[in-house]
Amino acid sequence: MRSGRFSLSVTIFWLGIFFLYGPMLMLIIYSFNASRMVQVWAGWSTRWYGELFQDQQLMGAVGRSLQIAFYSASTAVVIGMLASIVMIRFTRFRGRTLFSGMITAPLVMPDVIIGISMLLLFVAMAQSLGWPAQRGMLTIWIAHTTFCVAYSTVVISSRLREMDQSLEEAALDLGATPIKAFFLVTLPVISPAIISAWLLSFTLSLDDVVIASFVTGPGATTLPIEVFSQVKLGVTPKINALATIIIGVVSIVAFSSWLLFRKIDQHNRAAARMAAQG
Amino acid sequence: MALAAGARRQQHEASAEAKKTLLSIEKVTKYFDEDLAVDNVTLEVRQGEIFALLGASGSGKSTLLRMMAGFENPTEGRILLEGEDITHQPPYQRQINMMFQSYALFPHMTVEQNLAFGLKQEKLSKDVIIDRVQRMLKLVHMEKYARRKPHQLSGGQKQRVALARSLAKQPKLLLLDEPMGALDKKLRTEMQLEVVDILENVGVTCVMVTHDQEEAMTMADRIAIMDQGFIQQVGSPVDIYESPNSRMVAEFIGSVNLFDGQIIDDQEDHMTLHTDDLDADIYIGHGVTSGVDERSMLFALRPEKTLMTREKPDGDYNWSSGIVHDIAYLGGHTVYYVRLPQGKIVQCFLANVERRADRPTWDDPVYVHWASDSGVVLRS
Numbered sequence: 001m002r003s004g005r006f007s008l009s010v011t012i013f014w015l016g017i018f019f020l021y022g023p024m025l026m027l028i029i030y031s032f033n034a035s036r037m038v039q040v041w042a043g044w045s046t047r048w049y050g051e052l053f054q055d056q057q058l059m060g061a062v063g064r065s066l067q068i069a070f071y072s073a074s075t076a077v078v079i080g081m082l083a084s085i086v087m088i089r090f091t092r093f094r095g096r097t098l099f100s101g102m103i104t105a106p107l108v109m110p111d112v113i114i115g116i117s118m119l120l121l122f123v124a125m126a127q128s129l130g131w132p133a134q135r136g137m138l139t140i141w142i143a144h145t146t147f148c149v150a151y152s153t154v155v156i157s158s159r160l161r162e163m164d165q166s167l168e169e170a171a172l173d174l175g176a177t178p179i180k181a182f183f184l185v186t187l188p189v190i191s192p193a194i195i196s197a198w199l200l201s202f203t204l205s206l207d208d209v210v211i212a213s214f215v216t217g218p219g220a221t222t223l224p225i226e227v228f229s230q231v232k233l234g235v236t237p238k239i240n241a242l243a244t245i246i247i248g249v250v251s252i253v254a255f256s257s258w259l260l261f262r263k264i265d266q267h268n269r270a271a272a273r274m275a276a277q278g
Numbered sequence: 279m280a281l282a283a284g285a286r287r288q289q290h291e292a293s294a295e296a297k298k299t300l301l302s303i304e305k306v307t308k309y310f311d312e313d314l315a316v317d318n319v320t321l322e323v324r325q326g327e328i329f330a331l332l333g334a335s336g337s338g339k340s341t342l343l344r345m346m347a348g349f350e351n352p353t354e355g356r357i358l359l360e361g362e363d364i365t366h367q368p369p370y371q372r373q374i375n376m377m378f379q380s381y382a383l384f385p386h387m388t389v390e391q392n393l394a395f396g397l398k399q400e401k402l403s404k405d406v407i408i409d410r411v412q413r414m415l416k417l418v419h420m421e422k423y424a425r426r427k428p429h430q431l432s433g434g435q436k437q438r439v440a441l442a443r444s445l446a447k448q449p450k451l452l453l454l455d456e457p458m459g460a461l462d463k464k465l466r467t468e469m470q471l472e473v474v475d476i477l478e479n480v481g482v483t484c485v486m487v488t489h490d491q492e493e494a495m496t497m498a499d500r501i502a503i504m505d506q507g508f509i510q511q512v513g514s515p516v517d518i519y520e521s522p523n524s525r526m527v528a529e530f531i532g533s534v535n536l537f538d539g540q541i542i543d544d545q546e547d548h549m550t551l552h553t554d555d556l557d558a559d560i561y562i563g564h565g566v567t568s569g570v571d572e573r574s575m576l577f578a579l580r581p582e583k584t585l586m587t588r589e590k591p592d593g594d595y596n597w598s599s600g601i602v603h604d605i606a607y608l609g610g611h612t613v614y615y616v617r618l619p620q621g622k623i624v625q626c627f628l629a630n631v632e633r634r635a636d637r638p639t640w641d642d643p644v645y646v647h648w649a650s651d652s653g654v655v656l657r658s
Contacts, residue, residue: 169349170382172369174396174447184395188386271430 031240037236049239061226072144072203080152086159108149115214118143136216142207145213152197159193297324297550300483315341317507328484330494333504337486347376375449379456381440383428389439390424396447398531414442452488470496503527528578535624537577555622561595563650576656581625584653597647
């Protein structure tokens with residue numbers, strides 16, 4: 001009975017693993033397929049990796065996407081931080097509840113609606129103000145910043161809410177002006193939240209296809225849009241190769257951050273032991 | 279160490295009258311929206327003393343402290359430091375430093391950097407800062423831990439660093455917010471005396487806020503009892519305990535037996551009260567020379583001054599019969615709960631000076647009595 005239950009849980013475990021990682025494994029294997037046909041296995045080859053790097057259009061889209069993700073994440077973090085400070089530190093002002101509700105609204109708003117409303121806005125602005133004259137990277141940047149602000153505000157404000165407010169008061173008490181207290185104490189203390197908000201925004205921007213496809217313009221095809229349009233014409237092994245590279249990069253980043261956190265954790269535990277011993 | 283601190287304390291008390299006022303709080307009132315937090319408080323803190331604001335949570339003591347630090351603005355009234363009006367000065371311009379209840383050590387800085395933070399804001403030269411930091415570390419015996427981060431320190435060590443940081447700028451006034459609040463009981467008693475020692479070494483004037491009466495009485499030269507935003511009484515620990523001026527203070531500090539009585543006789547050198555709770559009337563060795571028409575008074579008697587015997591005491595006053603209702607043996611002393619004929623229960627502390635002495639036990643008939651100068655008469 002006991003061993004039966006044990007093997008059942010093991011089976012479920014492997015089923016779960018397969019469900020999560022099976023497709024990725026397939027993709028990685030097929031990225032080394034020599035055949036042009038995705039479904040037909042014709043032996044091992046790294047040919048598609050070479051072709052991938054020669055595909056100017058695809059590589060251009062990768063660069064563009066990284067650029068947009070970088071700018072959107074950076075802008076979103078700055079705005080998100082300001083919004084969090086207003087929400088958490090300025091306790092009483094008119095319309096505070098409305099403000100905090102509205103800033104996080106894009107979290108629950110379907111991407112299609114954000115995309116279409118952004119498009120309408122940009123079109124109307126172009127007609128009345130003449131700016132932005134053309135949709136492109138700038139408009140994608142603005143659109144991505146808009147929804148990334150919602151995510152980064154949530155992340156940063158929760159850290160700021162947890163932060164002991166007497167730290168800031170102590171800085172003021174010791175003679176630092178409010179601005180200095182912010183840069184010398186508040187910012188370093190909430191920096192982990194700022195980093196995670198930036199990474200989250202970066203990933204979301206890199207990943208987005210719906211909003212970007214609404215507000216994009218000529219010459220501003222991002223990677224997801226490019227992949228999406230290529231796949232519509234049939235999956236090419238090049239896409240598999242690109243996906244494999246992305247999976248590799250993400251795994252390396254995730255693994256090294258896990259290593260780093262484990263090291264910090266061990267360091268902290270050793271320190272706590274040291275403190276306990278006096 | 280305790281002895282040394284005590285001796286120095288006595289010197290303090292002797293010269294306290296001559297010391298000038300450092301901080302004056304003049305008719306300060308603070309409202310949070312509609313809620314009254316501090317109610318028309320006037321206080322004077324003298325140069326060099328340790329002054330405690332003692333009260334239950336919500337009594338407004340912390341708000342008053344935060345107004346001294348500059349984190350809150352009074353709705354009305356003024357705060358003066360050495361005669362200079364600082365009511366609306368921001369915290370970073372006041373020569374007042376605070377030790378926070380949570381210590382508020384900057385987690386991303388080492389002990390040294392924490393201590394140097396305030397000095398750097400003053401734009402002192404590097405040598406001066408290094409020198410001052412070293413002196414501060416030495417003062418609180420933390421030289422060995424200069425390069426540790428706050429999370430690598432124990433509770434008592436954090437407190438020393440917090441204290442050193444608030445003293446580093448050599449403030450005119452030091453504020454302590456529940457200084458022992460985050461420590462466990464045993465460490466607390468140890469640190470109380472050590473902190474007093476350090477403060478007296480430095481000679482800084484200090485206002486502390488606490489809800490722990492033992493802490494206030496151990497550390498402070500003078501105590502202000504706060505209740506509902508209002509100062510009930512200001513005085514030395516002895517004044518507060520032995521001569522409370524109201525029922526609230528008598529009940530807040532220590533235990534007390536209270537009797538409602540009517541004045542029978544009020545002379546210059548004595549007075550007598552009648553109460554239904556006791557067999558005999560109460561005789562007090564002084565009069566209440568106020569000429570109030572109010573005849574009903576409150577008699578407050580501390581349990582350690584309430585004596586208990588098996589024999590009937592002599593005299594016509596200040597005793598009653600009773601039955602031992604309950605006994606709480608606490609090691610150092612035993613608390614007897616004696617039920618009086620009318621059903622009122624009084625507490626009576628007996629020091630256990632003898633091991634396993636023959637003492638009254640449950641339901642034994644006993645007598646309680648006290649000296650004519652043991653109790654205090656309160657106008658309810």
